[in-house]
Amino acid sequence: MTIPLDPSLAPPGTRNFRDAGGIPADKWHADQNGETLVPTHCCFCGVQCGMYLRVDKGGKVFGVEPRNHDINRMRLCPKGINAYQQVNHPDRLTAPLMRRSRDEEFREVSWDEALDFTVSEIKRIQSAYGNDAFGLLGGASLFSEKTYLVGKFARIALKSKHVDYNGRLCMVSAAGANKLAFGIDRAGNPFSDILLTDCLLIAGSNVGECFPVMTQYLWGARDRGASLIVIDPRETAIARTADIHVALKPGTDAAFFNAVLHVIVKENLTDEDFLAAHCTGWDEVKAKVAEYTPERAAEICGIPASQVVQVARTFAAADKAMAWHARGIEHHSQGVENCLTVINLCAATGNIGKPGAGYGTITGQGNGQGGREHGQKSDLLPGGRSILNEEHRRQICEIWGIEESELPTAGTSMMEMIWQMQRREIRGLIGICNNPFVSLPNYAVVKDGYDTAEFHAQFDFFLSETAANAHVVFPVTTWAEDEGVMANAEARVVKHNKAQEPPAGVRTDTWVICELARRLGAGDKFAFPDSRSVFEELRVASAGTVNDYYGITYERLEETGGIAWPCPSTDHPGTPRLFEDGRTYHPDGTIHMQVVDWHAPMDPYDDDHPMSLTTGRTVAHFLSGNQTRRLGGLVEQTPRPWVEVHPSHGFKSGDPVRVVTRRGSEVFPALVTEAIRPDTVFIPYHWPVPTAANALTIDALDPRSKIPEYKVCACRIEAADRIDEVPAPPTAPGHQAYPETQVSRTDPLPPTSPQGRGTADRS
């Protein structure tokens, strides 16, 4: 059994913090206004910071208070601090919207009318074109209970193989690599292990903006003398102070990591004892990396060869080294292989399964990890079982009470489903908690796919760009109006608690899914009154699998700071750190090292498109911005996208710059900075057309993970005469756009900082 982590491990500066706990935040007036604090977690990224929601005596959420939770120790980023504002936001959808064709305007209808129309369209499409002509796209911001329901609903109620989720755009490359190498799909170490490391390598992750709260662990390690290596084409806030910053050309990561391992082999810095005892495939990997000299990597990656040597020596010399990566190396047509090269590096130096030594992937979405564990991904069944494995199919059919012949086989991935909609293979779709109009690459293809679909329904609590194109929109709850669990980037399962009743007219996703199932004739399999009842079935359905949740209960989660799976029994402490017994989850117990050969990105460079376009996040916004682009403080902080260009191109900050790729062109204000490579430009991706980075990105996919190659495509930049204006977020008929977000949104100027942040005070 794994030993629980030392609870005294805490990031710097947090030991003496006192949590408000039962004391209401506004202590001066608490007695008068009857304020209470509800402990829960942030709804946004994969760190899952603990927080209290402040609730007034009328039962309404009105504020936030830091919480001394194990993960974040009171720390919060601006998204977390502002998140509560969306709970009672005037843009909330409070009645189902419906129209029979896209030529009509939405009208508010009763729940019965919206549900009846949706069910009649499902039945019409499936009877005419087959069950697989109707698909379901879920989301990784949903609680795990809901993702379990999405997978079960698709297979049992819809009887369709076409179900996938927007985590497909997030960390599936890392998941694929981890499964290949270790037989388990999760990070190997908890965040607190970072405090114990001697060398931290961060690849393709702008931690300061995407996972700000994780930086406290990073600084905790550095206070102890750990070195920091950052691999990123941009000089991000953490790269600025790193010991080594490697600004390689986008799409060259595999060549770089192969070359680093080349140097480690050449200088006899490998851990041969560890390799012999715990790894297979090393000989083949060693032969392959012999081809990647530092000089060859320097040419491919556009960096000095000396940096390759410097990284190799620093990483290999550390007593305990860790590597964490994110979308920067995962969003590629060889995303899985990029992650495998990092795993090879950790394995070859013996940095696996020890305190302060290991690997991790930094999850973008709140439940990016848990969102696929219980059957929402096209090829997975609950407990991470494979839908193609006979034994796994039999097990889950027994739990669900269906015949194996009734269980569909594997469907396709999110982007492939859009292509199938274009080809009329999929004619109807339900989307839950996702916004592909902003989040998928190659917007023109995505729009065409949805426009071709005969019917489209969407669940959301704000009218997203995708929902605005639907036939039916179901108004559902926010994270503060329901309870459920999420698994963060460490695979730590945490519980979100209900802080207020939903507004009138709003239902939980669970209720809507179960009601649709009932009307489709599968009500007996969906008799779930609440999240807890779903979780109890999920626990049982995961028992005995690698993703074992059986020992996790709501009560245990409320008593602890969260429990990392696998957790097979209710007296098991969970498994925050993997492989401590020296065994992986492959039957032979070894790390399966994989040979990787670098290949160029899928969008070729030529005279017309000589530069790289790369994309990413800004700290104030989350994913497609459907939530954060409505919150005044966050809009004020980063009102619009821009294009980061190197001074060598001759632009001044604020100049209109047209970025042209083979998919299209858009005009952004230039943000001229030396923090980016001269051959690369960067656009943040949270906005819709005509200011959408994803109107320009390529829909090439990694062949194994099917993740799109967001992080590199060929482009050119040219001077333009006007800047494309940011459109207001869509709202329901009769609702005006929230005025607080409008003033700064129309500002044509780029932000004043290279990282896209406006000044704190414009008044």
Next chain:
Amino acid sequence: MMGKTIFIDPGRCIGCQACVSACRECDSHRGKSMIHLDYTDPGQSVASLPTVCMHCEDPVAPCAEVCPADAILITADGVVQQADTTRCIGCSNCVNACPFGVPKIDLQAKLQMKCNLCYDRTAYGLAPMCATVCPTGALFYGTLEELQAERPGVQVADSFAFGDVVVKTGVAMVVPADKVQWPVPGGLPVVEVNGVDVR
């Protein structure tokens, strides 16, 4: 320097503005942030630093000294409070006097507002909101000993040179370990100002 105070470490600032958002949530001036976030070298670097009220000690709070209505009070522990709403006349003298550009005036309400070191929180043993949430520890709340226990070898300065005037503050700044420690205009060492050795 006060017992428990805020230490600003610009080297750790990631410019995320969590402090700005958190300050906006603080109950003493809810809806308005009293923190400045500055970018020191835009175009060349992503470096940034937050500025809270520095709670000047010597000369004692220039903002309070110039207040014609005696609206800005200083508590026994050195915290320079925001203007008393029953006294403030919104004249902006404090804005002009502050060497750090901290106080703000709500012109409609004719009221001054500024950081009061979250007195509503610190009185209950809680840290100020900005330092509580700061993801990197660029804003640290505690004693100098607590800071040094967390960050071995850290050096701080609490004196800032403005021309030939040196202001000693209650809030301190982390400075590069290999530099002369004080006074520190913007974090850089100055040992001589206008030909005068100000040490």
